[in-house]
Structure formats: C-alpha cells, structure tokens
Amino acid sequence: MKIIHTGDWHIGKIVNEYHMTKDQEYILNQLLQIIKEEKPQAVIIAGDIYDRSVAPVEAVELLDKVLGEIILDYQIPVLAIAGNHDSPERLNFGSGILKAKGLYIEGMLKRDTAKVTLNDEYGPVNFYLVPYADAAVVKDVYEDPNIKSQQDAMKAIIERIGATMDKSQRNVMITHGYVRGLEDPETSESERPLSIGGTDMVSYELFDDFCYTALGHLHSPQRAGKDNVRYSGSLLKYSFSEVKQKKGVNVVNIDGEGSVTIKTRELVPLRDMRIIKGELKKLMDPDIYNAGNREDYIKVILTDRGELLDPMRKLKSVYPNIMLLEFEDRGTRGNYDILLKTSRGKSKLELFKEFYKYINDAELAVESAEVLSRIIEEVERRGEDLEAN
Known part of the structure; x- marks a missing residue:
C-alpha cells in the first residue's frame, strides 16, 4: 500500500505579521500534483491542520478546496488527526458523516482509539488515529491516576490498542507530539511547546508493533529512532530557525509483509525564507540582491558600525518581504x-x-x-x- 504522509499544514498561519495563506495555497497545489503523480491509496495529515483553534475564513475555504479535490476528484481517502494547534471539538464536528466520503478525521481522544481499515492487493492495513491530548486529558479519559507524563499517556493508549490489535496484520499509527529517538529531535522556533521539563517526550520504542508511525508536530523532516517512525515535517518554513531545512512529504510503501520503503518528494515554496548579513551598502548592491529571489521572506542582519538613516525603508525597496531587521550584536566585546x-x-x-x-x-x-x-x-x-x- 502506498501512503503519502504529511503534517503540520498550519493553514491560516501568520509569520511576523505576514499572512501565509497564499504561500500555503501554492504549496498545497504542489502537494495535489504529487498526489496525482504518485496515486497513493491514502493521504495522512498528522495534526496541526490549522494554525489556531478558530481558523480564519480563507483558511477554512482553502482546506475545503484541497480535501475536496483529494477525496472527491482523486477518490483517495484522507486520514487526519488534531494537533496541539487545532480545536479538537471543531475538527470532530461532522466526522461521522464525512467518513462516508472518505475523510476520516479524529479531533478528540477517545477511550477506544479510532481504527480505519483500508485494503490493497495483500489484504487489510489498519490505521490507528490518535489525536493530540496532553497527559491530564488522557488521565481523565482513561480514569488512570498513574498517568503523569506524555510517556505514561502514550503507553496507556498503545496498551489498550494492543489488547485487540491483530499483530499478524499491517498496522499504522498516526499521532502528534515529541517522540525521542536515539538522539534528541531537531526542533524549530515555530513549534508551540507542549510542556516544560521534558515530560512531553515519548520513547520511539512504544511504536514497535506498528509497521509505520506517521508523526506530526516537529517541523523538520526526520526519523525518530527508527526508519519507520517518522516526522514528515511542515509543508513550509515558518521560522528563521528552519532556513536550512528542505520541506517535503513522505511517500511510504508498505509491502505484503509489512516492510516499509520511504522516499521524500520535495516541495518548493513560492517564497523561500532566508537570512542575509552584511553592511547596508553591500546588501543594496544589485549584484547581491539579484543573486537570489528578491521576493523571499528575509531576515537582515546589518553589520554597519555607525548610525543609519531609515535602513528598513531602503532595504524594502529591493527586498519587499523583509520580516526582521537586526543589527549585529557588538555589545559582547567587552565587560x-x-x-x-x-x-x-x-x-x-x-x-x-x-x-x-x-x-x-x-x-x-x-x-x-x-x-x-x-x-x-x-x-x-x-x-x-x-x-x-
């Protein structure tokens, strides 16, 4: 079975006062083209579909357009969960009716995890949809006073799934949060913290019984301990801590034995996010600013020593989408x-x-x-x- 794993769309996001909806529409059209080319049997959205609980109208309209094309035009089912940015109640509304059309969306955590079974030429593949819920919510849902951390919460959820899961079949987990691998995960400034003090970390070893685990929350594409436990990353760069990241989606192939092969399809944004550094006069040189896309979202670090007259206005004349302007810190050169x-x-x-x-x-x-x-x-x-x- 071929699956396209995405996550962290954050539709409706505003970055440094710039509305990203047009950029998101551009990148989602690329995603639609990839889906058209790859012809998967399922598309996964692993949480943070919207950027905030009450999404703006244009964000709702964009999501409706994209999901409508995937489900109705391409006849490909979509499996989606709520992330920590989403409103569980709003995403959950109408989910029962939408299943008939091929949209399986889980907003609120349930005591019995939602399971969606799709079939290919080798038989069934079971998808377990676990939306984001902090440990306190899981504690209440499971009525278990021993749940005190995300590790405890995920362990309890997976143990309950395991009690009825047929391990001879191919099983896929979809969830959202921090999963620690052999090394600490690569994080970004645009990710909202889930907790303080490391209690939000979950061990990758909890997912050993799944042939693939589709993760959301971290914006950098990466594996978490094993090749089959993965973050797809966000569709776009949402902070300058992500400038070196290459964004894309995971194309996952699961064979009849449950073995997984993964490739990445890269996404190219309408406007990239870059950091440039130098003296104002040099950055205003046509040879410099014409070397890249002037429409990119830019963070400028000026290294000039003296006072400058209205540098932002001058820079915007050649870099219209400057998001941040900083001066190099020279205050650390002495005591x-x-x-x-x-x-x-x-x-x-x-x-x-x-x-x-x-x-x-x-x-x-x-x-x-x-x-x-x-x-x-x-x-x-x-x-x-x-x-x-």
Whole structure:
C-alpha cells in the first residue's frame, strides 16, 4: 500500500505579521500534483491542520478546496488527526458523516482509539488515529491516576490498542507530539511547546508493533529512532530557525509483509525564507540582491558600525518581504561592568570615547571627537547660564 504522509499544514498561519495563506495555497497545489503523480491509496495529515483553534475564513475555504479535490476528484481517502494547534471539538464536528466520503478525521481522544481499515492487493492495513491530548486529558479519559507524563499517556493508549490489535496484520499509527529517538529531535522556533521539563517526550520504542508511525508536530523532516517512525515535517518554513531545512512529504510503501520503503518528494515554496548579513551598502548592491529571489521572506542582519538613516525603508525597496531587521550584536566585546567601575575622574568626552569603543569595537574618529567636544562645551556653557539666571 502506498501512503503519502504529511503534517503540520498550519493553514491560516501568520509569520511576523505576514499572512501565509497564499504561500500555503501554492504549496498545497504542489502537494495535489504529487498526489496525482504518485496515486497513493491514502493521504495522512498528522495534526496541526490549522494554525489556531478558530481558523480564519480563507483558511477554512482553502482546506475545503484541497480535501475536496483529494477525496472527491482523486477518490483517495484522507486520514487526519488534531494537533496541539487545532480545536479538537471543531475538527470532530461532522466526522461521522464525512467518513462516508472518505475523510476520516479524529479531533478528540477517545477511550477506544479510532481504527480505519483500508485494503490493497495483500489484504487489510489498519490505521490507528490518535489525536493530540496532553497527559491530564488522557488521565481523565482513561480514569488512570498513574498517568503523569506524555510517556505514561502514550503507553496507556498503545496498551489498550494492543489488547485487540491483530499483530499478524499491517498496522499504522498516526499521532502528534515529541517522540525521542536515539538522539534528541531537531526542533524549530515555530513549534508551540507542549510542556516544560521534558515530560512531553515519548520513547520511539512504544511504536514497535506498528509497521509505520506517521508523526506530526516537529517541523523538520526526520526519523525518530527508527526508519519507520517518522516526522514528515511542515509543508513550509515558518521560522528563521528552519532556513536550512528542505520541506517535503513522505511517500511510504508498505509491502505484503509489512516492510516499509520511504522516499521524500520535495516541495518548493513560492517564497523561500532566508537570512542575509552584511553592511547596508553591500546588501543594496544589485549584484547581491539579484543573486537570489528578491521576493523571499528575509531576515537582515546589518553589520554597519555607525548610525543609519531609515535602513528598513531602503532595504524594502529591493527586498519587499523583509520580516526582521537586526543589527549585529557588538555589545559582547567587552565587560561593561569593568568600564563603569573605571569611569571616575574621567571627562565626559573620555567616557563617551570608551563607551563608543565598547559598542563599536573601534576608536572614535578624531573629527567626530572634535565635534563632540564642541557640543559638550556648548551644553555645559548653556547649563552655567541657566544656573546664573
């Protein structure tokens, strides 16, 4: 059976005040093309379908369009669960009716996990849909006071599944959360924390009885301990911590014995997310800005030492989609506490020279020092005149 595993669509997301819906429509059209080419027997969305519990109208319309094309036009069933960004109740609404059309969506955790069985030429494949629920919710649903962490919660869920699961058949888990492999997972700034102190981590070994585990939540495509326990990653980059990640979807083939082969189909965004660094004049050079897509979402780090007049306006004239502008931190080149302790007995000009060097890691120019000296003298003279009056 061929499956396309996706997750973390985050439809309706806003990144640094930029609405991403058009970019999401562009990338979802690519996904539709991949589905058309691959002709899978199922499409998985492993949580965080929307970016927030109350999705904007355009996000709902986009999801309706995409799911309608997959299910009605391509006749391919979709298996989806709620992630930690979704509203379980809203996703659950109408789920019973939608099953008849091929949309299997689980928003709220149930004591008995939803199982969807699809068939191929080798027989049945059982999909277990486990939406995101924190340990406290699982504790209430299972009426088990011993559930205190996500590890406890997932263990309880899988043990209940295992009590009735036919292990001689091919079984697939779909869930959402942090699964720890042999190494710590690669995380991104755009992922909402699930808990504090590591109680959100789940061991990959809990999924040993499944021939494939389709995970959502982490935005970087990666394996979690084993090749058949995987995150597909998000469809788009949603933070500058993700600039080096290549986004895509997992195309999973499960043979008659339950062995799995996986390939990745890469997704190319309408606008990439990049970080550029340098002096303002250099970044405004046509040879520099024409080397990449000027429409990309950009974080600029300026390395100029002096003051700049309205750098954002100038940069936006050539990089219209700048999301962030930062200046390189030069405040770590000295110990400011020591500077303060040695300030007694020094003139205002001497103090400013030391402060300038601390901030800019360079000496104040002679011409600038002369101008500053005249300004200080003028201010002090005016101060004396005011006191005299």
